[in-house]
Amino acid sequence: MDDMPEDAPKAPDAPLVDAIALLESDHRKVEGLFVQYEASEDDDEKTALAHQICTELKIHTTIEEEIFYPAVEGKIEEDTVDEAYVEHDGAKVLINDIEAGSAGDDYYDAKVKVLSEEIKHHVKEEEMPNQGMFAQARAAGIDLVELGAQLKSRKLELVAEAEVDGLPPAKPTVVNLAPA
Numbered sequence: 001m002d003d004m005p006e007d008a009p010k011a012p013d014a015p016l017v018d019a020i021a022l023l024e025s026d027h028r029k030v031e032g033l034f035v036q037y038e039a040s041e042d043d044d045e046k047t048a049l050a051h052q053i054c055t056e057l058k059i060h061t062t063i064e065e066e067i068f069y070p071a072v073e074g075k076i077e078e079d080t081v082d083e084a085y086v087e088h089d090g091a092k093v094l095i096n097d098i099e100a101g102s103a104g105d106d107y108y109d110a111k112v113k114v115l116s117e118e119i120k121h122h123v124k125e126e127e128m129p130n131q132g133m134f135a136q137a138r139a140a141g142i143d144l145v146e147l148g149a150q151l152k153s154r155k156l157e158l159v160a161e162a163e164v165d166g167l168p169p170a171k172p173t174v175v176n177l178a179p180a
């Protein structure tokens, strides 16, 4: 802007974001990446897309599990939250496996496909009208704007970490893996 004084703050306050809008926009982004993967015939591009999907999903499941799920626990149906944790853990197994490989490996396309199906199911459970987790959270009167701010700031930290060092493998939260 022309008339802005030189010492004006560089960035205006970020607009408020509703927690559910933020999480749903993550869902749409990952769905788009899965569509691009399906359409691609180039192994390098497919590997890059698959790794991007895994990073997005690690960030998304982390902010949900650190911030959103604890905020709704006790205020919505217990089964809804319990199943969400278990579904995340199921996806994490494939996420770590996909990140360790590349397109052209045996079963790689199948792993990405099955991950997309697991995520599709899980997103439906979150977004379903009336009984879905998000609808229950809205009905419970949770402060979604405050929660949105927390999700956004944690997400920015994780995005920065992913860009600098990459994120560590996803860790299951409630499912026990085979004993070592």
Ligand SMILES: [Fe+2]
Binding pocket: 023, 027, 060, 064, 123, 126
């Ligand atoms: Fe989600």
Ligand SMILES: [Fe+2]
Binding pocket: 061, 064, 084, 088, 122, 126
């Ligand atoms: Fe989730």
